[in-house]
Amino acid sequence: MPDTSEILVRPACPEDNSALLDLLRRTPQMGSVTLTFERETDFFSGARVACEVPQVLVAERREHPGRLLGMVDIGQRQQYLNGQPCTVKYLHDLRIAAEGRGGRVLAALFRAIATAMQATGSWMEAVILEDNLVPLGIVGRGRSGLPNFYPNGRITTSLLPGRQSRSRADSGLQIRAATAADAQQLQQLWQQASSRQGFPVYQVRDLLEGSPYYQGLRIEDYWLACIGQRAVGVVGVWDQKAFKQTRVARYSPWLAALRRPYNLYSQLFGGLHLPAVGNTFSYLNLHGLSVLNDDPLIFQALLEHVLVHQVQPQQSLVCGFFDDDPLAQVLRPYRRQTLHSRHFLLSYDHDPRPAQARGPRHVEIARL
Missing domain, CATH: 3.40.630.30 (Gcn5-related N-acetyltransferase (GNAT))
Incomplete structure (x- = not known):
């Protein structure tokens, strides 16, 4: 496991709001359309919609507090499993700033996640865009310190x-x-x-x-x-636009050139x-x-x-x-x-899928 001694992981507090919003803006989803998934103007308002009990962790360098290198939310929400209400932890909003990539920030965050899982339950769930599986580099790599990621189905968003x-x-x-x-x-x-x-x-x-x-x-x-x-x-x-936004940061050159004619076509015949x-x-x-x-x-x-x-x-x-x-x-x-x-269902000790x-x-x- 990488040396994480210089990385401090701690619970987020209301005073981190501006830094959290800035981190979301600095970690876009790349592609023909580069997007930022934002939570303006109050990050924690969006967190309370994703989970009934948010648990936001932030990572920063010990000698440079305030400039966030990463974050993750492992909050809790109530779901039905096998017909019964259960408390499930949900791993989401994992962001690593460009200057924090290389393994140390990710390892530090998952060390804190492991501690939380041992304290409150043996598994959690996560949903990861297929385009993000490779950039995040956390699935199927067998990295020390990371939980096992058990595939549990594919989701199509329309x-x-x-x-x-x-x-x-x-x-x-x-x-x-x-x-x-x-x-x-x-x-x-x-x-x-x-x-x-x-x-x-x-x-x-x-x-x-x-x-x-x-x-x-x-x-x-x-x-x-x-x-x-x-x-x-x-x-x-x-x-949800008042607290959750998907913003266009950049179009690829070919799509930028086609955006106006495409929008005209969409207006006439229907489309995004x-x-x-x-x-x-x-x-x-x-x-x-x-x-x-x-x-x-x-x-x-x-x-x-x-x-x-x-x-x-x-x-x-x-x-x-x-x-x-x-x-x-x-x-x-x-x-x-x-x-x-x-x-995915995530666990450090067993496959949760057979019990569901x-x-x-x-x-x-x-x-x-």
């Missing part, structure tokens, strides 16, 4: 432009916004999704009371699919809008999806309503599914851009 419809027949469902009077039905729909591995343990009362875990959401942001008075499906539409360099993408997140018996026709009716009535011009709707989820098939006929990620029942697994893209 960005769907609005104002498109693929409905072939009247579903017979009424789609309407939820109200406080629907709190019990909404809770029941979320409870029935407990059969899906990884579905969050959501409490409507926390939503109504304004918990930071539901920042920016009202009960009216959830859409119910109803048969008569009975709700058989729900999906939320979550605008590419903002100018320095601007952010405009998108809404699909959230809290639960449909009776995982019925794809109910999901399609909800999706149709959201795309036609909620997504504005130059906006996209973001949703994600594990590739083996039967509900993922509903997206196939739609125009969309896709990103692919890998889901097989079956549809849920991913909440809005909390990644």
Whole structure:
């Protein structure tokens, strides 16, 4: 293991907010579109959406405190596993500054992670963009001090432009916004999704009371699919731009030259809008999806309503599914851009996968 004696890893504090925001800006996702995933203007607001109990660790040189070399969040959130509520640690927002690469900062962070895992549980989960697997260099390398990364499925994230419809027949469902009077039905729909591995343990009362875990959401942001008075499906539409942004830092030369004609084409025929360099993408997140018996026709009716009535011009709707989820098939006929990620379970001592029942697994893209 590299010598990490000069690297200090400590819990983040509110005074680190500016340095954390700066680190996110300094660690872009490279590609034909170079992106920065930001949390302006309060990093910790976004952290409280990803996890009910954030645990942010930062790394800095002992002789140069304040200039962050790396960070990671290993917060806790409640999920259903094998039908029962469980506390799961989630490793995310791992960032290593360019001047901190070479192994020491990563090793120091994972030494602190190992201590936390020994104290609170034997495994955690992580979702890593496929494009980041090689740059991060933490999967499948057998590095000393790192946990084992057990592959647990592939996730496809779809960005769907609005104002498109693929409905072939009247579903017979009424789609309407939820109200406080629907709190019990909404809770029941979320409870029935407990059969899906990884579905969050959501409490409507926390939503109504304004918990930071539901920042920016009202009960009216959830859409119910109803048969008569009975709700058989729900999906939320979550605008997170106030605390979570995806900003364009750079386009490759060929894409920069094509951006304006591409946007004109998208405006006329439908497609993803590419903002100018320095601007952010405009998108809404699909959230809290639960449909009776995982019925794809109910999901399609909800999706149709959201795309036609909620997504504005130059906006996209973001949703994600594990590739083996039967509900993922509903997206196939739609125009969309896709990103692919890998889901891992991390452990220092055993493979957690055999203890988890097989079956549809849920991913909440809005909390990644």
